[in-house]
Amino acid sequence: MFKDRHIIVIGSGIGGLTAGALLSAEGALVTVLEAQSFPGGCAATFRRNACRFDAGATVGCGFHSGGPMDELGRKLGIDWPIEAERVAWQYRHGELRLDLSRSRAEILERFPHSRPFWLEQDRLARLLWRLASGGLSWPPERPGDLAGLLRKGVAGLPGSARLLQFASKTALEWLAVHQLEGDSEFVRFIDAQLLISAQTTSPYANALTAAIALDLPTSGAWHVKGGMGSIAELLAKSIEENGGSVLYRKRVIRINSVRKEVIGVETGDGSAYASDMVVANLTHESLAELVGSPSAGSLLKRGTPSEWSAFMLYLVMDPSLFTLPGSRHLQITGQSGELGEGNSIFVSFSLPGESCIAPEGLYAVTVSTHTRPGPWFAASRRSREEYLKLKSAYEERVLDLMASQLPGAREAVQWLEAGTPVTWQRYTGRADGYVGGYPQTSLFDVRGPATGFDNMFLVGDSIFPGQSLPGVTTGARRVVEMVRRVKSLGGGQ
Numbered sequence: 359m360f361k362d363r364h365i366i367v368i369g370s371g372i373g374g375l376t377a378g379a380l381l382s383a384e385g386a387l388v389t390v391l392e393a394q395s396f397p398g399g400c401a402a403t404f405r406r407n408a409c410r411f412d413a414g415a416t417v418g419c420g421f422h423s424g425g426p427m428d429e430l431g432r433k434l435g436i437d438w439p440i441e442a443e444r445v446a447w448q449y450r451h452g453e454l455r456l457d458l459s460r461s462r463a464e465i466l467e468r469f470p471h472s473r474p475f476w477l478e479q480d481r482l483a484r485l486l487w488r489l490a491s492g493g494l495s496w497p498p499e500r501p502g503d504l505a506g507l508l509r510k511g512v513a514g515l516p517g518s519a520r521l522l523q524f525a526s527k528t529a530l531e532w533l534a535v536h537q538l539e540g541d542s543e544f545v546r547f548i549d550a551q552l553l554i555s556a557q558t559t560s561p562y563a564n565a566l567t568a569a570i571a572l573d574l575p576t577s578g579a580w581h582v583k584g585g586m587g588s589i590a591e592l593l594a595k596s597i598e599e600n601g602g603s604v605l606y607r608k609r610v611i612r613i614n615s616v617r618k619e620v621i622g623v624e625t626g627d628g629s630a631y632a633s634d635m636v637v638a639n640l641t642h643e644s645l646a647e648l649v650g651s652p653s654a655g656s657l658l659k660r661g662t663p664s665e666w667s668a669f670m671l672y673l674v675m676d677p678s679l680f681t682l683p684g685s686r687h688l689q690i691t692g693q694s695g696e697l698g699e700g701n702s703i704f705v706s707f708s709l710p711g712e713s714c715i716a717p718e719g720l721y722a723v724t725v726s727t728h729t730r731p732g733p734w735f736a737a738s739r740r741s742r743e744e745y746l747k748l749k750s751a752y753e754e755r756v757l758d759l760m761a762s763q764l765p766g767a768r769e770a771v772q773w774l775e776a777g778t779p780v781t782w783q784r785y786t787g788r789a790d791g792y793v794g795g796y797p798q799t800s801l802f803d804v805r806g807p808a809t810g811f812d813n814m815f816l817v818g819d820s821i822f823p824g825q826s827l828p829g830v831t832t833g834a835r836r837v838v839e840m841v842r843r844v845k846s847l848g849g850g851q
């Protein structure tokens with residue numbers, strides 16, 4: 359139906375590439391304009407010091423049978439280069455060590471009284487994954503969306519009415535139903551999981567989004583061969599094979615419109631591209647900057663604002679100097695205090711012998727911790743020295759926590775580079791370097807793909823259902839549905 363229709367995708371993150379690949383597979387003439395020299399954004403793999411490092415995302419999820427990545431691969435004919443991990447990641451807190459696997463055996467052994475909670479979580483997650491399969495029309499943009507969701511949910515999935523009683527509960531209230539809210543070790547474990555996959559902790563996280571977030575290790579984790587960036591590279595290749603193009607070093611600096619219709623975009627190198635439709639793989643704030651006022655106002659008025667960026671360490675390590683954990687990913691939390699800000703870290707090691715990633719005998723390691731952007735930008739405004747001081751304080755804090763669980767890890771570091779919210783802002787173009795999506799506190803105050811323009815939609819982790827490969831892919835599939843309905847493209851909206 360899209361034959362000869364020009365669709366511009368701004369940004370080659372997973373959301374933009376998914377939408378672009380699906381649209382070009384349906385015959386649209388897709389041009390992706392990417393500011394960087396490689397695809398993937400937060401889920402890219404970049405080259406530095408003879409190694410390939412995952413920039414942000416390191417754990418492949420959503421590839422389980424019928425999961426969003428599995429469905430996407432089937433639709434596009436892509437055979438993902440993945441290998442199932444035996445253990446998704448290992449959680450360490452003081453003496454406590456838990457392998458998070460499909461069976462949850464270690465969690466149930468350590469916290470046997472939590473079994474009824476996990477049984478309920480499992481039932482909710484199954485329903486939610488099935489509701490999300492094939493795309494999810496939330497938040498509703500037109501009456502038909504709500505009707506469709508009700509048809510798919512209440513009528514199509516037995517038991518889905520149960521979801522309603524959780525829709526307005528927090529995760530902590532849900533834990534309280536199972537008398538688990540007073541078990542501080544269990545709550546800290548749950549909070550650590552929620553922070554990395556729902557961007558908030560149990561007092562604030564919505565119970566339904568918590569049910570899906572807590573399901574990630576159970577539905578499986580995958581190692582992506584060649585680094586996470588392989589996913590973006592394959593999506594870009596699919597666009598090109600269908601006649602589209604992915605152009606790098608093309609930063610979009612302006613979106614031109616007439617009334618509620620976008621007519622084209624301009625890039626920093628002086629080029630201009632006409633378009634019938636624009637898919638923007640941007641945050642609302644970044645899009646608002648490109649459309650200018652007064653259109654920007656309506657983009658910014660709704661939705662839970664982002665809270666977090668990430669402090670990163672990219673390391674080359676000599677594994678002969680410390681004992682490797684039994685799993686490729688390690689989540690470490692400090693003894694007490696707020697999570698994030700170097701007091702909880704996620705460490706991902708390259709696979710031994712993966713020669714395309716690190717030289718023989720060495721590991722490429724990505725470490726991340728949640729951090730709030732404000733102090734970083736304040737320090738950098740004060741002086742470069744202040745900013746560098748803050749950066750080296752975080753380096754020390756993160757390395758200390760890492761070495762507390764991996765003795766010798768400090769000595770094993772052969773090379774190191776740090777990334778801060780300032781780096782994320784420069785690299786992804788996201789205002790204030792907010793990454794990882796919005797805190798999933800409410801199902802009712804989420805942002806959808808609509809932009810106020812009839813022929814431009816948002817994709818990426820700032821729209822529902824938010825962060826992660828399966829999250830942005832699910833959001834992008836909905837955008838493709840919406841593009842199909844646009845009248846000027848021959849659709850029926």
Ligand SMILES: Cc1cc2nc3c(=O)[nH]c(=O)nc-3n(C[C@H](O)[C@H](O)[C@H](O)COP(=O)(O)OP(=O)(O)OC[C@H]3O[C@@H](n4cnc5c(N)ncnc54)[C@H](O)[C@@H]3O)c2cc1C
Nearest residue numbers: 369371373393399400414415416417610787818819826827
């Ligand atoms: C530290 C960290 C760890 C994570 N870990 C995981 C994990 O283990 N597993 C998981 O599934 N998810 C993880 N995530 C989340 C996941 O990476 C993101 O939710 C997802 O990749 C975001 O995709 P996106 O579509 O929003 O695009 P983005 O990643 O935001 O990419 C947007 C792209 O658009 C480009 N762009 C921006 N502005 C312009 C412009 N004006 N013109 C042209 N191009 C532009 C950028 O350069 C970028 O390439 C993690 C995220 C972070 C930050």
